[in-house]
Amino acid sequence: MKAPNSGNHAAQVLAAIIDSAVDGIIVIDAQGRIETFNPAAERLFGYQESEVIGRNVSMLMPSPYREEHDGYVARYLATGEAKIIGIGREVHAKRRDGTIFPVHLAVGEMTVDGERKFTGIIHDLSARVLMEEQLREQAALVRLGEMAAVIAHEIKNPLAGIRGAVQVIADRLATGSREAAVGGEIVARIDALNALIQDLLLFARPPQPRPARVEVPSVVATTIELLRDDPAVAHVDIDVEGTSPPVLADPELLKIVFQNLLINSAQAMQGRGRIRVAIGTTDGGCEVRFVDSGPGIPAEIRDKVFAPFFTTKTRGTGLGLATAKRLIEAHRGAIRVESPPGGGAAVTVQLPLADAGTAV
Secondary structure, eight states: OOOTTHHHHHHHHHHHHHHHOSSEEEEEETTOBEEEEOHHHHHHHSOOHHHHTTSBGGGGOOTTHHHHHHHHHHHHHHHOOOSSBTTOEEEEEEOTTSOEEEEEEEEEEEEETTEEEEEEEEEEOHHHHHHHHHHHHHHHHHHHHHHHHHHIIIIIHHHHHHHHHHHHHHHTSOTTOHHHHHHHHHHHHHHHHHHHHHHHHHHHSOOOOOOEEEOHHHHHHHHHHHTTTOGGGTEEEEEEEEOOOOEEEOHHHHHHHHHHHHHHHHHHTTTEEEEEEEEEEETTEEEEEEEEOSOOOOGGGGGGTTSTTOOOSSSOOSOHHHHHHHHHHHTTOEEEEEOOTTSSOEEEEEEEBGGGTOOO
């Protein structure tokens, strides 16, 4: 004989299971209205249960799932033809802040007091998808590194010989002649091709950092001094402010990153304007922020600026920022870009402090 309160006990156990589940659990009725929204779903989507109860579950879906959902449920109820129910598949969901993220959705059907209801169990796949992307990127970089080594061996050395020969011929031509100008243009094109090969090698096979205690303001000052004769920054004012404790980094690789960022900013401003370099500490690390007075970065390309070979320049390899990102991440650091409200573009580099005990 069951205890009189066994039903209440079972309900309490079921509620506890739903509330403690790691994955999001959502129960909807036959019209798609949300009836149950467990704490894991709250964390996953950013909504409180009280904000979603009674609303259509399509609010948690991006297009085209949002527009298709009600029609799918209606067809299933009318025909019994299931596409997800009882099977499960990978789809995309939408958080309260509009972020779209990948999930595995498993949907089950049940009948409660004669009413059909559907239970969705949502598992966030963001971490797995990110890991898969990183593995694909690493595999692509290995192949690129192999290709870069072949290019360096088969092209770079012969290219140096060709340049030398053209330079000798050009030097023998009359100064100011059309032939001399053509010779100079050929040498310039060869130098540009050589620079592309150098960029490709640096990106594909970046040197391993040799970490040491480094004073960031000193590295920034040295980099600016190295750029003093570069025509790209000849008419650009560079202001440096702030300081930080020493970081654990390779100073030569930091110079490559800082030089790249300064030249990028100068080119964005057409060689005239002001760059502010702000150095400080945040969250136990050093932060170096490069802010220019250029046109900024359009929102539609902001997520692409670190992609290899992506460039908006007439002549550019598209490897500068991609290489900077690889070098900073090799230091267990991070780099990000944004367009401040006041205009221009800002690139922020974060590096671990030497006293933080972080090994590179």
